[in-house]
Amino acid sequence: MSAPVYTRVALIGLGLIASSMFWAMKRGGLAGEVTGFAKSGASRETARRIGLCDRVCDSVAEAVADADLVVLCVPVGAMGAVAKEIAPHLKVGATVTDVGSVKRDVIDTVGPHLPEGVHFVPAHPLAGTEHSGPESGFAELFDNRWCLLVPVEDSDPDAVAKLRALWEGMGANVDEMDADHHDLVLAVTSHTPHLIAYTMVGVADDLRRVTDSEVIKYSAAGFRDFTRIAASDPTMWRDVFLTNKDATLEILGRFTEELFALQRAIRTGDGEHLHEYFTRTREIRRGIIEAGQDTAAPNFGREAPKA
Ligand SMILES: NC(=O)c1ccc[n+]([C@@H]2O[C@H](COP(=O)([O-])OP(=O)(O)OC[C@H]3O[C@@H](n4cnc5c(N)ncnc54)[C@H](O)[C@@H]3O)[C@@H](O)[C@H]2O)c1
Numbered sequence: 001m002s003a004p005v006y007t008r009v010a011l012i013g014l015g016l017i018a019s020s021m022f023w024a025m026k027r028g029g030l031a032g033e034v035t036g037f038a039k040s041g042a043s044r045e046t047a048r049r050i051g052l053c054d055r056v057c058d059s060v061a062e063a064v065a066d067a068d069l070v071v072l073c074v075p076v077g078a079m080g081a082v083a084k085e086i087a088p089h090l091k092v093g094a095t096v097t098d099v100g101s102v103k104r105d106v107i108d109t110v111g112p113h114l115p116e117g118v119h120f121v122p123a124h125p126l127a128g129t130e131h132s133g134p135e136s137g138f139a140e141l142f143d144n145r146w147c148l149l150v151p152v153e154d155s156d157p158d159a160v161a162k163l164r165a166l167w168e169g170m171g172a173n174v175d176e177m178d179a180d181h182h183d184l185v186l187a188v189t190s191h192t193p194h195l196i197a198y199t200m201v202g203v204a205d206d207l208r209r210v211t212d213s214e215v216i217k218y219s220a221a222g223f224r225d226f227t228r229i230a231a232s233d234p235t236m237w238r239d240v241f242l243t244n245k246d247a248t249l250e251i252l253g254r255f256t257e258e259l260f261a262l263q264r265a266i267r268t269g270d271g272e273h274l275h276e277y278f279t280r281t282r283e284i285r286r287g288i289i290e291a292g293q294d295t296a297a298p299n300f301g302r303e304a305p306k307a
């Protein structure tokens with residue numbers, strides 16, 4: 001048990017990430033009191049029923065009043081509006097952070113609303129599951145996963161250090177990154193792979209004759225992994241693609257070129273090209289494992305509770 005890093009934390013948006021943060025903060029004794037607010041009354045009711053947050057508030061103003069740390073855990077497209085709403089109620093000296101999957105857009109839409117004397121330290125935990133909602137979180141979600149802090153130009157070093165201590169207390173390894181670089185890296189490692197999974201499952205669904213029975217019955221691990229990813233929250237992912245448009249389109253362009261090259265190799269029977277390509281990609285997987293960065297299934301081998 002560590003000493004609390006913050007006396008009062010407010011979680012805005014009570015879904016997978018906020019609920020996991022709550023349980024992880026409780027596990028580590030990292031926050032004195034945690035308040036919570038979600039736009040949906042049903043989510044607030046669920047949160048109260050399962051003991052998520054020390055106090056669930058019916059207004060965002062009440063939730064952030066007096067908070068030392070306010071964490072925006074809403075879809076990226078809602079961050080700006082939420083920042084505008086909380087701004088008049090923030091305590092001087094408070095830190096506002098977020099957990100959004102895209103960073104440039106969040107900085108541009110949240111930053112301008114925050115009053116003088118409030119610190120802004122954007123962040124992104126690289127951990128999640130396909131589940132969403134207040135019941136989907138669990139304390140171990142961030143264990144041994146990365147959390148990237150993306151300080152803005154005038155982020156206060158003490159505020160950054162405190163947020164780092166919180167994430168480390170929740171089990172994460174913390175690094176700092178510039179927003180544009182973050183968005184490009186995530187377009188490669190997370191955003192485009194999700195789009196590919198959505199597409200593959202959509203293609204299978206188009207072939208209804210197959211999906212009605214065989215695809216489900218005989219689904220091999222490869223396709224099953226795609227269906228897990230493609231079950232992720234539609235609002236969250238719509239917002240990710242709309243707000244990380246340039247980087248995603250850049251990576252998709254490169255992806256399509258490579259795909260065409262593989263398509264040609266298959267059509268022309270160029271086995272050498274295929275073999276060389278697959279050998280190179282296998283090395284990447286081995287490198288990840290050797291670096292000890294394969295934390296395997298994000299659910300740590302267990303099914304997260306259904307949303
Ligand atoms: N799911 C993941 O794998 C993952 C991983 C890392 C970061 N993120 C990021 O974390 C954020 C939250 O994702 P999540 O998976 O926890 O989502 P979620 O769908 O589980 O929860 C989102 C919550 O926000 C609430 N909400 C939506 N609009 C709101 C508003 N205007 N005001 C107040 N509450 C509002 C919803 O009611 C819900 O409770 C997103 O920005 C996402 O990009 C998600």
Ligand SMILES: O=C(O)C(=O)C[C@]1(C(=O)O)C=C[C@@H](O)C=C1
Pocket residue numbers: 100101125126127128129130189190191229232298
């Ligand atoms: O494993 C999953 O379910 C996830 O998609 C988690 C994942 C990822 O792509 O790794 C998804 C979005 C995030 O912003 C961070 C993590």
